[in-house]
Amino acid sequence: MRDLAEALRASIAGDTPDRGRLVVPAVAVATAGTTFAVGALVGRSSDAILTSGIAAVAALVIILLVRSAPVLAFGLLFLVASLSRLTIDLPVGHVRVEQPAILGSFLALAVLGRLGTLRDRSVAAVGACFGLYLTVMVLSSVLKAPVLAVSLRLLIWTAISMLSAVVAYALLGRRPGEEQRSLSWVGALQGLGGLAIAGLFLVAGPLGIPGMQVSPGEVPKVASVDFEANLFASLLAMLAPFALEEWRRRRTAVSAIVAIVTIVALGLGVTRGAYAGLAAGLVVYFGVLVLRLTPRVMLGPVVAVAAFALLLAPATSSVLLPAERPVAPFASQAPTASGTAGSPGASPGFTASPQPTPQPTPTADTLAFRLDRVPAALADIKTSPIIGLGAASFGQWHARQDAPETRDYIGMLALVAVYETGFIGALALFAGFLVLFILLIKPGGRDVGRAAAYAGAIASFLVSYEATNAMWFSINWLIVGAALAFVVRSRQATRSAARDGHG
Numbered sequence: 001m002r003d004l005a006e007a008l009r010a011s012i013a014g015d016t017p018d019r020g021r022l023v024v025p026a027v028a029v030a031t032a033g034t035t036f037a038v039g040a041l042v043g044r045s046s047d048a049i050l051t052s053g054i055a056a057v058a059a060l061v062i063i064l065l066v067r068s069a070p071v072l073a074f075g076l077l078f079l080v081a082s083l084s085r086l087t088i089d090l091p092v093g094h095v096r097v098e099q100p101a102i103l104g105s106f107l108a109l110a111v112l113g114r115l116g117t118l119r120d121r122s123v124a125a126v127g128a129c130f131g132l133y134l135t136v137m138v139l140s141s142v143l144k145a146p147v148l149a150v151s152l153r154l155l156i157w158t159a160i161s162m163l164s165a166v167v168a169y170a171l172l173g174r175r176p177g178e179e180q181r182s183l184s185w186v187g188a189l190q191g192l193g194g195l196a197i198a199g200l201f202l203v204a205g206p207l208g209i210p211g212m213q214v215s216p217g218e219v220p221k222v223a224s225v226d227f228e229a230n231l232f233a234s235l236l237a238m239l240a241p242f243a244l245e246e247w248r249r250r251r252t253a254v255s256a257i258v259a260i261v262t263i264v265a266l267g268l269g270v271t272r273g274a275y276a277g278l279a280a281g282l283v284v285y286f287g288v289l290v291l292r293l294t295p296r297v298m299l300g301p302v303v304a305v306a307a308f309a310l311l312l313a314p315a316t317s318s319v320l321l322p323a324e325r326p327v328a329p330f331a332s333q334a335p336t337a338s339g340t341a342g343s344p345g346a347s348p349g350f351t352a353s354p355q356p357t358p359q360p361t362p363t364a365d366t367l368a369f370r371l372d373r374v375p376a377a378l379a380d381i382k383t384s385p386i387i388g389l390g391a392a393s394f395g396q397w398h399a400r401q402d403a404p405e406t407r408d409y410i411g412m413l414a415l416v417a418v419y420e421t422g423f424i425g426a427l428a429l430f431a432g433f434l435v436l437f438i439l440l441i442k443p444g445g446r447d448v449g450r451a452a453a454y455a456g457a458i459a460s461f462l463v464s465y466e467a468t469n470a471m472w473f474s475i476n477w478l479i480v481g482a483a484l485a486f487v488v489r490s491r492q493a494t495r496s497a498a499r500d501g502h503g
Helices: 002-013 020-042 048-068 070-081 099-112 121-144 148-172 179-204 229-250 253-269 272-292 296-320 328-333 367-372 374-381 413-441 448-464 474-502
Strands: 087-090 093-096
Touching (some): 020 099, 070 148, 070 179, 099 148, 229 253, 229 296, 229 474, 253 272, 272 296
């Protein structure tokens, strides 16, 4: 807290008479004031004042920090972005609490001239791929979506989230690489919160426990401050490589506890997709370390902590979330349908009449539920295989058999990418991540551990999102932007060392 207070003081007072001394605080105040005014005056829900207040404070603090403490600003932005359950409900749709901070930070960074660092060719290549993906999604939405207003909400969410990658890159591109510590601490805070919620459920559940996802006939799950249990567990899975990397680098009791808590709390989401994502992330993380790290004997303690946490995770979940609790009488507590991942397409105002899918509908949050949508999705894709059918379009064509008033959804990232953007957009998205992976894992960088952590985190969410499509959330693109900043920093450090060696 002392570091945060000092950074805020330096940002407001200004240590040097540059243009950011006055303009950045003005942007921060304007963004925060507008956020609170719009949320409080226009918001549709009783929680709008509280949520808009949180978003306004977050925007104010983060924007003030972009000049004096950019690494801290990144960490706070990621923390706020992880609170995916919190949205400001407006007549035109939902606003996530980190979105004002992203927009304000981008403006502040532009004023400071920090966006001029986006000239690296590798960054341009990755950015071009992701830009093509978004462009195709916009084009297909305009040409193919039955209700453009529904698609527009998802397009806006996706565009702002992708803009957060630019913000993360600009914040971290010229700073020493310590942002992975912030990411590991976000995982620890999320994990501790999840453990506290599960403990409260064990003592006082099943009724009225905030942060629990309790549905009739299903195992209780912890969603914490995330939109659903899938996202809570997937978030911890993607942050686990950063927590393990902190333990490898520092070997303190605190860093070991952070890594263990992150992995153990993942089990509270009771999500096989997140476990698959964690497995993929750890395979990539340890694989890169084994191939490139010398000496490899230093990996023993990291493997031991990971193995201990993996063994403890299911045991902790079974103790804190007993399946025999009588949840059936409390059907009113059923959560938002799993797999929708907070889609802005679910906003009020949808007036089309989608047709129910002809197949029987298995229980949501199962593999059968996801596979059940594949035939209908493939049949639709054949009508527009090149550019797809537009953002949030599957639910515009199909309703759920078990709930005809509810739009259906696809819970697999790979399939929904083809459905919404066709083969052009899906290949562009794949190419962007492929190029980023190559940049991270190829030999030449000096900081192998951080490269492995970034590669593992990205592999983790790409795999876990095959069980819940959540690519439009900012947390993913903040990781992408930070990874690109790391690549550029690592390359610059290598070149500098080579010049010093020849000198």
